[in-house]
Amino acid sequence: MLRRSICLATAEPWPENATLYQQLKEEQILLSDNAASLAVQAFLQMCNLPIKVVCRSNAEYMSPSGKVPFIHVGNQVVSELGPIVQFVKAKGHSLSDGLDEVQKAEMKAYMELVNNMLLTAELYLQWCDEATVREITYARYGSPYPWPLNHVLAYQKQWEIKRKMKAIGWGSKTLDQVLEDVDQCCQALSQRLGTQPYFFNKQPTELDALVFGHLYTILTTTDELSEKVKNYSNLLAFCRRIEQHYFEDHARGGISVRLS
Amino acid sequence: MAAPTELFCWAGGWGLPSVDLDSLTVLTYARFTGAPLKVHKITNPWRSPSGTLPALRTSHREIITTPHKIITHLQKEKYNADYDLSARQRADTLAFMSLVEEKLLPVLIHTFWVDAKNYVEVTRKWYAEAMPFPLNFFLPGRMQRQRMEHLQLLCGEPRPENEEELEKELYQEARECLTLLSQRLGSQKFFFGDAPASLDAFVFSCLALLLQTKLPSGKLQAHLRGLHNLCAYCSHILSLYFPWEGAEAPPPRPAPTGPDTEEEPYRRRSQVLSVLAGLAAMVGYALLSGIVSIQRAAPARSPGPRALSMAEEDEEE
Numbered sequence: 001m002l003r004r005s006i007c008l009a010t011a012e013p014w015p016e017n018a019t020l021y022q023q024l025k026e027e028q029i030l031l032s033d034n035a036a037s038l039a040v041q042a043f044l045q046m047c048n049l050p051i052k053v054v055c056r057s058n059a060e061y062m063s064p065s066g067k068v069p070f071i072h073v074g075n076q077v078v079s080e081l082g083p084i085v086q087f088v089k090a091k092g093h094s095l096s097d098g099l100d101e102v103q104k105a106e107m108k109a110y111m112e113l114v115n116n117m118l119l120t121a122e123l124y125l126q127w128c129d130e131a132t133v134r135e136i137t138y139a140r141y142g143s144p145y146p147w148p149l150n151h152v153l154a155y156q157k158q159w160e161i162k163r164k165m166k167a168i169g170w171g172s173k174t175l176d177q178v179l180e181d182v183d184q185c186c187q188a189l190s191q192r193l194g195t196q197p198y199f200f201n202k203q204p205t206e207l208d209a210l211v212f213g214h215l216y217t218i219l220t221t222t223d224e225l226s227e228k229v230k231n232y233s234n235l236l237a238f239c240r241r242i243e244q245h246y247f248e249d250h251a252r253g254g255i256s257v258r259l260s
Numbered sequence: 261m262a263a264p265t266e267l268f269c270w271a272g273g274w275g276l277p278s279v280d281l282d283s284l285t286v287l288t289y290a291r292f293t294g295a296p297l298k299v300h301k302i303t304n305p306w307r308s309p310s311g312t313l314p315a316l317r318t319s320h321r322e323i324i325t326t327p328h329k330i331i332t333h334l335q336k337e338k339y340n341a342d343y344d345l346s347a348r349q350r351a352d353t354l355a356f357m358s359l360v361e362e363k364l365l366p367v368l369i370h371t372f373w374v375d376a377k378n379y380v381e382v383t384r385k386w387y388a389e390a391m392p393f394p395l396n397f398f399l400p401g402r403m404q405r406q407r408m409e410h411l412q413l414l415c416g417e418p419r420p421e422n423e424e425e426l427e428k429e430l431y432q433e434a435r436e437c438l439t440l441l442s443q444r445l446g447s448q449k450f451f452f453g454d455a456p457a458s459l460d461a462f463v464f465s466c467l468a469l470l471l472q473t474k475l476p477s478g479k480l481q482a483h484l485r486g487l488h489n490l491c492a493y494c495s496h497i498l499s500l501y502f503p504w505e506g507a508e509a510p511p512p513r514p515a516p517t518g519p520d521t522e523e524e525p526y527r528r529r530s531q532v533l534s535v536l537a538g539l540a541a542m543v544g545y546a547l548l549s550g551i552v553s554i555q556r557a558a559p560a561r562s563p564g565p566r567a568l569s570m571a572e573e574d575e576e577e
Binding site: 101102104105106108109110112113115116117163164167168169184185187188189191192194 | 326347348350351352354355356358359361362363409410413414436440441443444446
């Protein structure tokens, strides 16, 4: 997926009133967007940069690239994790400076793996699995809008996502095949993590933030996908560790559901 | 006796065993593992059992078309190049394949099918020369439209003023991807030591297409040429697993005549048909426009039939 990078300003210090915009947490936000938003929040926490989370029902339309979350820092607006990482780096904060070249290559590759498999599986579950679509997605996606706009927007989005799934070859997959792919991805992540606290030993990087965002959301909001993740105890421990370290300590209240 | 497994793929050209990325990946993997495949190198996708290339017909007459699925099938049949990999290396395989698919593949499609100069002078030229009549008139165009659509779905709809910026960013990410691959490879012979694995098949096919083809507009090619370990990696695999493809480089000119000799009966038939059609058109035009008119000729010819009948009477007498 292409990330559009915004022209970056000179390195001004990080302001106190930086805000992150996402959709309404209780009624509207969907699985994949929640995961992305959580990943960005975790990343900013790991960099020790204060951020305020603001929920708006039209966050998707406010975003410069159409994707949530996006951050509003000073007079800059940046969306999606990739450009946000670059933006933060331009301001002088980086989590991956201590990595050597091979590790940086691996980090980028694993981030692509998460986007390629976990994110696509989440989108599939949300928009292509009929049961979930009927029961959850349609109701949530259009909830802030009156009838018939809520139906129209939901159908439009579903059609768009289905086209994309077909283009990348996921259109003909069954739910079982998707679950198998998720399992493969979790196995790869579990292998890479091993017994280390973070993916690149002692210090967390943007990869840790991304994996945490997706796995935590999967564990707390889905049934079938979370079963696959629960098979890997080191991934569970990893999520708990980051939750305790970066969210409970700061008492952000950004995560309201705790891991069991 | 089970039927042999057959692989249908695009024919070779530009110094490579196949000009199509997916076909090249499958061929390379088959060579790595020594899988006994009956390879049909064809230039007419309508002759393949599934209508697209590459296609694998297994010994149970099942048809498989996606490269990932073909390789999984071969792995199930015990031709597994990833057998000796550790679990961590398998995880790395998945990760790097995702990286190549997300960052490098869209730009490869763009370079060969969307970039105007490359498409007209290299890609379309090869496909139009190789495909039989009359497919060569419309199939390359259709393939291009399909790939452009695919690319747009992958990368999002470009707004007209953003198109150039989008392109620049795509190429920037692809260059970064190549550099990352180069760093991961280091000075090793293959990505996981001394024996090739499925990741090598994927990466090799991308790199070989970029390196070997003479592209008029090759921005990515120039960057790749600067990464010497990747170039050495490509030529090493080519010389080791496809040693006679280099000698096949002159035969690409006979190669278009190769499929031509096969298509000769069709070609002659179509030539005869076109001559007949031309004649019919000319005669029809002549009659319709009055150059040759039956009505005018009828009074002129009337002594003729009379002369004929007189001749007949003479004969009878």
